[in-house]
Amino acid sequence: MIKINIMSNLNDLKQKLxxxxxxxxxxxxxxxxxxxxxxxxxxxxxxxxxxxxxQKGSHKIVQDNKExxxxxxxxxxxxxLSLSDITGIDLxxxxxxxxxxxxxxxxxxxxxxxxxKYTKLI
Numbered sequence: 001m002i003k004i005n006i007m008s009n010l011n012d013l014k015q016k017l018x019x020x021x022x023x024x025x026x027x028x029x030x031x032x033x034x035x036x037x038x039x040x041x042x043x044x045x046x047x048x049x050x051x052x053x054x055q056k057g058s059h060k061i062v063q064d065n066k067e068x069x070x071x072x073x074x075x076x077x078x079x080x081l082s083l084s085d086i087t088g089i090d091l092x093x094x095x096x097x098x099x100x101x102x103x104x105x106x107x108x109x110x111x112x113x114x115x116x117k118y119t120k121l122i
Contacts, residue, residue, distance in 0.1 A: 010091060014081045021082070035083040039076055046072040 021027055049069055050058050062069055084091045105118035 010081065014085050017078055017081055018085060030082055030086055032083065032087055035079050035086070038079045039083065042072055042075040042079060046076065 021030065046069065049061055049065055049072070053061055080091070083089075084094075106121070110121045111118075
């Protein structure tokens with residue numbers, strides 16, 4: 001298992017979010033349900049930038065709206081870090097564990113170069 005040392009950076013970012021939240025007395029609003037909904041809402045706001053745009057056109061949208069798209073991505077990331085904080089879920093461990101599961105679901109010899117769901121791989 002590969003262990004990437006990103007936790008110090010994530011912990012620093014998480015602490016900045018906690019400080020920002022606590023300075024405003026917003027912890028009372030941070031619970032798994034509301035933070036999960038906030039992630040979904042912000043993800044939808046990100047998707048809105050690409051609605052009715054071709055794959056090729058999506059690159060132009062990013063170029064033309066990079067700051068707005070970055071803001072939406074930052075919102076998603078902030079809410080995800082906040083959710084990890086209040087649930088006590090270590091994102092690094094969660095990602096590494098999920099990668100290991102996906103290696104089993106998507107073996108290279110069956111999945112290389114295709115986008116077929118693992119339940120349909122032969």
